[in-house]
Amino acid sequence: MPEKKPSRKPLISGNWKMHHNHFEAIQTVQKLGYRLDKEDYELVDVSVHPPFTDIRSVQTTLESDKIPILLGAQNCYFEEKGAFTGEVSPAFLAKLNVSLVIVGHSERRELFGETDEVVNKKVKAVLRFGMTPILCVGETLAEREAGGTDEKVLGQVKAGLAGLKADQVASMVIAYEPIWAIGTGKTATSEDAQAVCGSIRATVGDLFDDPTASAVRIQYGGSVKPANIAELMAQPDIDGALVGGASLDPDEFAKIVRYRLTA
Ligand code: PGA
Numbered sequence: 001m002p003e004k005k006p007s008r009k010p011l012i013s014g015n016w017k018m019h020h021n022h023f024e025a026i027q028t029v030q031k032l033g034y035r036l037d038k039e040d041y042e043l044v045d046v047s048v049h050p051p052f053t054d055i056r057s058v059q060t061t062l063e064s065d066k067i068p069i070l071l072g073a074q075n076c077y078f079e080e081k082g083a084f085t086g087e088v089s090p091a092f093l094a095k096l097n098v099s100l101v102i103v104g105h106s107e108r109r110e111l112f113g114e115t116d117e118v119v120n121k122k123v124k125a126v127l128r129f130g131m132t133p134i135l136c137v138g139e140t141l142a143e144r145e146a147g148g149t150d151e152k153v154l155g156q157v158k159a160g161l162a163g164l165k166a167d168q169v170a171s172m173v174i175a176y177e178p179i180w181a182i183g184t185g186k187t188a189t190s191e192d193a194q195a196v197c198g199s200i201r202a203t204v205g206d207l208f209d210d211p212t213a214s215a216v217r218i219q220y221g222g223s224v225k226p227a228n229i230a231e232l233m234a235q236p237d238i239d240g241a242l243v244g245g246a247s248l249d250p251d252e253f254a255k256i257v258r259y260r261l262t263a
Contacts, residue, residue: 008217010233011173011240012257013047013072013134014247015102015221016054025054026061028250033067035254045240046257047072047100048247052088059096072100072134075108078121080129094129101126102242103133104160106179116159123160127168134173134219134242135160137200141180149178153196154203166208170215174200175242181222183244190228193220194235201237226255230262 020028029048036046049072050058059071077087093101103126104119114122119135126133137156139149153176161169176196178188188196197218205213220232221242232238246252255262 007215008239009045010043011045011047011100011217011219013049013100013102013175013219013240013242014253015049015074015105015242015244016051016248017074017107017244018051019248020050020054022050022054022057025050025058028248029058029061029067029069030065031250032069032254033062033065035250036069036257040257041068043260044257045070049074049100049102055093055096055098059098063097070099071097072102073098074102074105076101076103076122076126078118078125080125090125090129090131094131098131100132100134100173102175103135104156105136106138106177106182110179116156119156119160120162123172124163127164127171132171132173134175136175136177136221136242138177138179138182138222144178144180149196150199154199157200157203158207161204161207166212169204169208170212173217173219173240174204175219175221176200177221177242179222183223185223187223187225187228187232188220190231190235190238193232194237197235197237224256226252226259226262229256229259233259 047070073093076090080089080091103122108114123133137153139152143152181187201213204216217239219240219242220238224241224243225246
């Protein structure tokens with residue numbers, strides 16, 4: 001098995017989805033802060049992605065308690081300002097020191113009709129405001145069973161990265177999240193997850209170049225738990241995890257971040 005590139009620092013991200021009000025959010029990051037130590041942050045980048053209404057509270061908590069967790073968002077609009085009732089500008093997120101924005105999560109694509117074109121515009125908007133996009137891609141169970149995993153996932157990668165420069169892609173994160181594994185308790189086997197993440201990296205190499213492919217960080221997501229994280233992280237092309245359910249509980253999430261202790 002090829003060695004994982006030491007240049008790619010693992011990134012473990014907690015996607016809270018529509019859970020935790022701002023009081024619960026403050027408590028959760030404080031508890032997480034108690035459970036993680038300097039060595040954890042040296043070895044792993046950790047981000048939390050609370051709902052928009054929590055972001056300011058989480059920002060002030062992280063900054064005043066000096067907790068080096070990166071602040072993330074779950075979505076944003078692609079325009080900076082204007083008559084877009086109900087949308088949130090990437091400029092507003094950047095102003096709150098948000099550093100990572102999830103783009104094109106399968107729930108956004110499926111429930112809110114986000115197309116590859118919209119996702120690509122959002123990726124560009126996030127980069128324009130100096131933040132890092134986490135571009136989500138993944139296949140449904142029907143697509144997987146029909147042998148269409150690569151076609152779907154690699155198509156989403158190409159569309160999501162269209163028009164970007166190599167250095168922008170090198171700074172990004174791509175999250176492979178098989179839709180059938182999200183919130184279901186089913187995880188792709190680490191071999192299957194590795195195979196798809198390896199194809200994603202090869203595609204980035206074809207679209208851009210080898211240095212870009214070896215720099216981009218690829219996360220796996222879908223029912224990541226303390227019990228399966230170490231095996232996933234041992235794969236050469238898996239550089240981190242996008243964690244939903246298990247990130248809501250600070251004990252569980254801290255165990256995931258400290259996967260090296262259970263390996
Ligand atoms: P899950 O969600 O860990 O609850 O499966 C992952 C995600 O949707 O990002």
